[in-house]
Amino acid sequence: MTTELDVVALAVFAFFFILVTVMGFMAARWKRGETLAHIDEWGLGGRKFGTWVTWFLVGGDFYTAYTVIAVPALVYAVGAYGFFALPYTIIVYPFVFLVMPKLWKRAKEHGYVTAGDVVFGQYGSRGLELAVAITGVLAVMPYIALQLVGMAAVIKALGLTGELPLAIAFVILALYTYSAGLRAPALIAFVKDIMIYIAVLAAVALIPWELGGYGAVFQAADDAFKAKGTGGLLLGDSQMVAYATLALGSALAAFMYPHTLTGIFASASANTIRKNAALLPAYTLLLGLLALLGYMGHAAHLNVASPNDVVPALFQTLFPSWFAGFAFAAIAIGALVPAAVMSIGAANLFTRNFWKAYVDPGISHAGEAQVAKLTSLVVKVGALLVIVFLPTQFALDLQLLGGVWILQTLPALVFGLYVGWFRAPALLAGWAVGFFGGSWIVWQDGLKPLHALSFGGSTVTVYAGLLALAANIAVAVAVNLAVAPRLARTA
Secondary structure (H helix, E strand, O other), X not given: OOOOOOHHHXXXXXXXXXXXXXXXXXXXXXXXXXXXXXXXXXXXXXXXXXHHHHHHHHHHHHOOHHHHHHHHHHHHHHEHHHHHHHHHHHHXXXXXXXXXXXXXXXXHHHOOOOHHHHHHHHHOOHHHHHHHHHHHHHXXXXXXXXXXXXXXXXXXXXXXXXXXXXXXHHHHHHHHHHHHOOHHHHHHHHHHHHHHHHHHHHHHHHHHHHHOOHXXXXXXXXXXXXXXXXXXXXXXXXXXXXXXXXXXXXXXXXXXXXXXXXXXXXXXXXXXXXXHHHHOHHHHHHHHHHXXXXXXXXXXXXXXXXXXXXXXXXXXXXXXXXXXXXXXXXXXXXXXXXXXXXXXXXXXXXXXXXXXXXXXXXXXXXXXXXXXXXXXXXXXXXXXXXXXXXXXXXXXXHHHHHHHHHHOOHHHHHHHHOOOXXXXXXXXXHHHHHHHHHHHHHHHOOOOOEEEEEEOOXXXXXXXXXXXXXXXXXXXXXXXXXXXXXXXXXX
């Protein structure tokens, strides 16, 4: 893939980037309440986003720029196994339909802003609240950094060099997020998602036409996998359980992240969430089409230094410069929306579950909003520094761990919506076992998310996050059985 400066593509890219920048600053006046000096207004958009705004916002922060780059890259590298993202995004929406309206109602009734707020309100435990909050911040930080990886891929394709373009983009993001809060990514998400749809639909329609049809695309991919001796168009027998458990674990974890919960808490009603659970699978269709770009990379005989370069290289090689610039802008804007929501989610957690809980319990609403704004800036700077000064693999490894970590907050956050049996010490013990045990498993496996289990001479590979969650729940139940009677006697 050439790295010469593409002036036409750069001009189109700059136009759309300037457009969303203006929209970001204008968003401070969009659906505005009496003041933005309140964490509900700045961090949750006043909790009044309707069906369409929520659909674009949740879709925007769930299907990110890194998704656009990484899913085709994984399919390019390993074949069918890279499609695990499709069943996971199918499984997740029934979970959202059933669970998230109850969680939204709990948050709305009590003024909760974060998962930590919900947990403290349910169990009255600062320790459990802090565990959930720390896990959320740790899990989302590398996710923000990976949005920079997606943006860096298209900046490189445009022929721009050095870290300055990336830094400028994130300074702009930081400024309008500071100014408008959640309203900025919510408004920009409209443009981002429409552009992504146009780029992907054009790609899956026109690229196969250039390459001789889908038959030729699949044949070229199959030949490439056979030549290198790994990967394939179909899953191997040994991959079935790994594929299924990775999809299930990823689905359970997806809406535990601070950014996806922020979109849920910002919704106007429980019915808005149910409608979105019915509408959001449209993004899964888009994701399936997007994944096919990985196979097209083989048919186009691309010469790329990294699988992450496949999507930019396809657009640059097979489309005119103006459309490549449009597609690159869509991907870059696709980094801004989730990065903004992620930084807001992390800032809300820090403000409510650390600063207010331990530093300034009497803080005013305006003070909360100010702390959250400043924290969101620090979070973005931290993510930028990770990408600039540390290897990209570091962020990738942390993001894999982040999925295992965030899954361990599910029992504390969700179980209390349905049963009042669990006690805080039991859930905290389960979280600790799941968090540290899951981290140990992933570390022992060379920072890989899959773990091999041996049963009577046969080996089954499963997602480490699900193993950690099973241990988490088992310990929580065991400790609760031991602790609950003792607490009842002393009550």
